[in-house]
Amino acid sequence: MTNDSSRTWPRVSFDDRMGTVEFRVSPTPHIVVDGDSCRGCSTRACVTACPANLFVPTSDGGIVFNYEQCFECGTCYLVCDTEGAISWSYPEGGHGVVFHAS
Amino acid sequence: MSVALAVCWKLVARRFEVDALTGTVTVDRHSLGPSPADEAALEWALRIADAADAADAADRAHRVAPSDGVGPADGVSPSVSPVEGAGRGVAPLERSTVTVVCVGPAAADAMLREALASGASAAVRIDGLPDDAPSPVVAHQLAGVVDGSHLVVCGNASLDRGSASVPAFLAAELGVGQALGVVTIDVTTGVVERRLDGGRRERLRLGSPVVISVEGGPVRLRRASLAGVLAARDQPVGVVVAASAARLTVSERVDPVVVRRGPYRPRPRVLSPPSAELTPLERILALTGALVDRSPPRLVHLEPEEAAAEIVGQLRTWGYLP
Amino acid sequence: MTAAPDPFDVIVVGAGPAGSAAALAVARAGLRVALLERGPFPGSKNMYGGVIYGRVLDQVIPNWWDEIPIQRWITRRGTMILTPTQSLCLDFRSQTWAGPPYNGATALRPDFDAWLAAKAEAAGSVLVTSTVATDVVRDPSGRVVGVVTDRPDPATGASTSALRARVVIACDGVNSFIAKAAGLYPGASEQAEHTTLGVKEVLRLPRESIEQRFNLTGREGADFEVVGCTMDVPGGGFLYTNLDTISVGVVLHLPGLAASKHRPEEILAGFKAHPSIAPFVAGGEIVEYSAHLIPEGGYDQIPTLAGDGLLVAGDAAGLCLAAGVWLEGVNFAIGSGLAAGATAVEAIRSGDTTAARGLAGYRARLEANFVLADHKKLRRVPEFLLSGRAQFQYPQLTCDVVEDLFTVRNPAPKQGIARLAWKSARRSRVRLRDLARDGWTAIRSYG
Numbered sequence: 061m062t063n064d065s066s067r068t069w070p071r072v073s074f075d076d077r078m079g080t081v082e083f084r085v086s087p088t089p090h091i092v093v094d095g096d097s098c099r100g101c102s103t104r105a106c107v108t109a110c111p112a113n114l115f116v117p118t119s120d121g122g123i124v125f126n127y128e129q130c131f132e133c134g135t136c137y138l139v140c141d142t143e144g145a146i147s148w149s150y151p152e153g154g155h156g157v158v159f160h161a162s
Numbered sequence: 163m164s165v166a167l168a169v170c171w172k173l174v175a176r177r178f179e180v181d182a183l184t185g186t187v188t189v190d191r192h193s194l195g196p197s198p199a200d201e202a203a204l205e206w207a208l209r210i211a212d213a214a215d216a217a218d219a220a221d222r223a224h225r226v227a228p229s230d231g232v233g234p235a236d237g238v239s240p241s242v243s244p245v246e247g248a249g250r251g252v253a254p255l256e257r258s259t260v261t262v263v264c265v266g267p268a269a270a271d272a273m274l275r276e277a278l279a280s281g282a283s284a285a286v287r288i289d290g291l292p293d294d295a296p297s298p299v300v301a302h303q304l305a306g307v308v309d310g311s312h313l314v315v316c317g318n319a320s321l322d323r324g325s326a327s328v329p330a331f332l333a334a335e336l337g338v339g340q341a342l343g344v345v346t347i348d349v350t351t352g353v354v355e356r357r358l359d360g361g362r363r364e365r366l367r368l369g370s371p372v373v374i375s376v377e378g379g380p381v382r383l384r385r386a387s388l389a390g391v392l393a394a395r396d397q398p399v400g401v402v403v404a405a406s407a408a409r410l411t412v413s414e415r416v417d418p419v420v421v422r423r424g425p426y427r428p429r430p431r432v433l434s435p436p437s438a439e440l441t442p443l444e445r446i447l448a449l450t451g452a453l454v455d456r457s458p459p460r461l462v463h464l465e466p467e468e469a470a471a472e473i474v475g476q477l478r479t480w481g482y483l484p
Numbered sequence: 485m486t487a488a489p490d491p492f493d494v495i496v497v498g499a500g501p502a503g504s505a506a507a508l509a510v511a512r513a514g515l516r517v518a519l520l521e522r523g524p525f526p527g528s529k530n531m532y533g534g535v536i537y538g539r540v541l542d543q544v545i546p547n548w549w550d551e552i553p554i555q556r557w558i559t560r561r562g563t564m565i566l567t568p569t570q571s572l573c574l575d576f577r578s579q580t581w582a583g584p585p586y587n588g589a590t591a592l593r594p595d596f597d598a599w600l601a602a603k604a605e606a607a608g609s610v611l612v613t614s615t616v617a618t619d620v621v622r623d624p625s626g627r628v629v630g631v632v633t634d635r636p637d638p639a640t641g642a643s644t645s646a647l648r649a650r651v652v653i654a655c656d657g658v659n660s661f662i663a664k665a666a667g668l669y670p671g672a673s674e675q676a677e678h679t680t681l682g683v684k685e686v687l688r689l690p691r692e693s694i695e696q697r698f699n700l701t702g703r704e705g706a707d708f709e710v711v712g713c714t715m716d717v718p719g720g721g722f723l724y725t726n727l728d729t730i731s732v733g734v735v736l737h738l739p740g741l742a743a744s745k746h747r748p749e750e751i752l753a754g755f756k757a758h759p760s761i762a763p764f765v766a767g768g769e770i771v772e773y774s775a776h777l778i779p780e781g782g783y784d785q786i787p788t789l790a791g792d793g794l795l796v797a798g799d800a801a802g803l804c805l806a807a808g809v810w811l812e813g814v815n816f817a818i819g820s821g822l823a824a825g826a827t828a829v830e831a832i833r834s835g836d837t838t839a840a841r842g843l844a845g846y847r848a849r850l851e852a853n854f855v856l857a858d859h860k861k862l863r864r865v866p867e868f869l870l871s872g873r874a875q876f877q878y879p880q881l882t883c884d885v886v887e888d889l890f891t892v893r894n895p896a897p898k899q900g901i902a903r904l905a906w907k908s909a910r911r912s913r914v915r916l917r918d919l920a921r922d923g924w925t926a927i928r929s930y931g
């Protein structure tokens with residue numbers, strides 16, 4: 061447990077945080093999430109684990125996924141237990157995330 | 163007929179940071195390359211070249227008689243790729259050429275090799291001009307190299323300076339027609355569509371020679387093949403030193419012909435925020451225009467033909483139709 | 485019989501440290517090597533904590549320290565244990581690390597990886613960027629004879645094309661689809677158990693502030709590894725100084741993260757807010773946020789390292805050493821890449837590229853040098869470090885003992901350390917049996 065009031069740096073919104081990263085977005089998605097497979101999923105592991113916060117649960121039990129701001133890390137397919145829910149590959153060469161300061 | 167195309171590319175930083183306090187621009191060196199519009203220019207040129215060569219080949223298949231090899235009248239050169247014309251006694255087809263030209267530093271060579279890998283036939287870099295050379299000077303240097311091309315394709319504006327003026331100066335320098343801000347090109351007919359002010363569009367039939375500039379969105383530069391990438395590593399990039407006045411062959415100027423000009427499309431009206439002094443109610447009234455005098459709605463009962471005429475007339479009055 | 489001869493003897497997939505080292509070794513031996521990288525430039529896809537240990541380069545790039553693009557040379561190294569309200573730091577400094585041959589240095593991967601790849605290119609490797617190797621190509625006997633790339637083939641109009649060579653070296657990092665495609669990862673399904681996610685922020689601060697806060701001068705740098713700072717998820721934290729930025733991040737065990745209610749950036753924010761960390765990072769403006777996986781399985785999870793016509797090196801082979809006070813992967817990647825390159829050369833020269841004979845020397849090379857020797861020595865550590873005791877109980881226990889030791893309770897007399905430890909152990913519910921066993925593991929591993 062940490063004391064939130066002791067923060068001494070400017071708070072950044074998640075959008076601002078992601079805004080620091082360059083993404084050369086490919087026109088075709090490299091990750092496809094089959095929302096139907098997600099309906100039976102109780103863990104929702106991807107929702108907490110994806111560092112880019114790209115998995116958004118919908119009110120009807122599905123998942124909305126956007127591939128554009130993806131770190132291509134692989135966390136989602138490793139934590140997901142449901143066969144076939146995530147088809148994962150790398151974006152077309154030269155596209156996707158580009159790190160500069162890491 | 164095979165065509166000679168030229169494409170003008172500028173080396174720009176596609177990612178940079180502007181210091182909010184000092185205005186200093188820091189360029190990300192990993193992002194140097196052509197603007198999206200320049201990439202689109204090469205893609206269009208390659209498509210036009212492909213279409214011209216395909217038409218040539220079809221024409222040849224149609225015309226070549228089995229008796230003896232009578233090639234097309236113009237430009238038969240045995241030195242070019244013999245793929246299509248491999249039939250016995252038939253002179254090989256001359257392929258269209260796409261030359262990419264860049265006014266820029268040696269750092270631009272990597273970018274020009276990407277152009278070669280994607281299918282450009284040659285690359286020329288004009289060295290020795292300062293980074294901030296004004297558009298007429300850049301256009302003058304480009305003209306020296308692209309002179310003689312049937313078609314010159316530029317990106318409509320570079321990412322860094324973006325004044326969109328080089329293509330226009332280039333056309334003036336060459337004394338040829340121009341079509342700027344082209345959105346799409348019909349590669350078989352040479353009819354292009356471009357944007358005009360006020361949301362209108364215009365369709366033009368191009369003559370030749372001509373300079374066009376294209377927008378970055380509609381097409382994406384094709385992906386280079388592995389063989390293309392490997393071959394481009396060893397392909398030379400021609401370097402010419404920026405010269406003073408080069409002599410240009412001034413051909414007769416053929417301006418594009420307007421085929422069609424679309425209707426004026428009014429943009430949504432911009433509402434300025436009402437003064438903060440007003441009460442909330444007054445601000446809402448100001449924004450919605452409620453309780454303001456206006457011409458009242460008119461209710462008419464007409465026959466279908468008359469009703470249509472009435473609607474068209476009204477649309478004209480409002481400026482939705484020309 | 486194939487028509488045209490292959491343009492390359494060796495294909496290396498991935499221009500990270502492992503791939504560039506492998507290509508360097510092959511090119512130096514005079515063979516033709518292609519180095520494929522899916523990013524637009526080497527380093528563009530790669531993120532890590534921040535410290536490179538360069539001595540592995542001594543043999544291949546003499547005086548590497550004169551040209552390696554570094555941020556700061558590490559002269560101060562801290563190992564910290566945190567509980568929500570306490571912290572204990574072993575803070576070490578050595579000025580011998582401030583001059584050649586140095587020890588570690590902070591560096592940014594887009595700089596470092598590009599530098600090493602340029603070395604491989606200068607030696608004659610052909611670097612092809614923006615190209616993904618999507619699969620291996622096999623001959624009828626099952627031997628790997630090349631890779632499929634995502635570049636189109638104009639001859640057939642297909643959207644992919646193949647590139648062939650005698651040996652493929654997979655240096656494609658932690659997700660290694662090449663090694664998986666070649667079937668070298670039998671345990672791919674339990675991969676999450678042995679993988680952590682690293683998230684980090686690079687924060688900009690004036691150079692002088694960094695030097696004041698971390699007590700540094702000139703190009704000196706500091707490096708802190710931290711345990712007990714990741715809320716309910718097993719893992720750790722790190723804090724490194726670059727020239728005018730600092731890197732602060734957390735490393736999170738995937739199963740724990742999947743089960744947690746806390747998102748990675750929340751855990752990182754908590755780490756930054758800890759009273760012992762906050763003063764270091766205060767006011768830093770975020771320059772880049774990033775995320776990447778780390779293979780943490782250690783020796784027991786290392787896959788088969790060679791197949792017919794195929795070698796695997798670096799993170800692709802799980803060779804990253806993540807063992808608490810050590811987080812080293814770049815040097816292990818370079819070490820294994822060099823060995824893979826040398827093995828490929830030998831195999832091609834001998835005309836035998838089978839796993840059983842021509843490429844068999846690879847594992848032997850790694851066992852003989854630090855790469856597998858270190859992993860073997862530390863094989864029990866990864867599991868121990870991610871256990872609940874190491875993560876949650878021991879940090880509390882240790883901090884409590886030290887707190888008791890230093891709390892003055894006059895007029896009550898001071899208590900002996902043994903007694904304090906015994907009391908704290910009971911309070912944090914550590915069983916003596918576990919303590920003894922873990923102590924023994926630690927002595928065997930680190931001793």
Ligand SMILES: Cc1cc2nc3c(=O)[nH]c(=O)nc-3n(C[C@H](O)[C@H](O)[C@H](O)COP(=O)(O)OP(=O)(O)OC[C@H]3O[C@@H](n4cnc5c(N)ncnc54)[C@H](O)[C@@H]3O)c2cc1C
Pocket residue numbers: 150497498499500501502503520521522523526527528529530531532533534535536537615616617618655656657658661662681682683684733735776777778797798799800804811812813814815817
């Ligand atoms: C948060 C974190 C902190 C770390 N801290 C440190 C540290 O302080 N010190 C240290 O020494 N190590 C550290 N490491 C570990 C270190 O980063 C890795 O061990 C090291 O980068 C491994 O090198 P590699 O060459 O094997 O793989 P990578 O560096 O991952 O390189 C793989 C390359 O292959 C490319 N690639 C992948 N797939 C394909 C494909 N199919 N086709 C073409 N190209 C492909 C990638 O783009 C990439 O360039 C850290 C790691 C993380 C995540």
Ligand code: SF4
Pocket residue numbers: 093097098099101102103104105106107115123139140141142145146
């Ligand atoms: S992607 Fe996997 S973990 Fe995420 S909701 Fe769907 S099934 Fe569950």
Ligand code: SF4
Pocket residue numbers: 091109110111112113114129130131132133134135136137
């Ligand atoms: S690869 Fe990583 S960043 Fe991309 S969606 Fe999966 S978890 Fe999120």
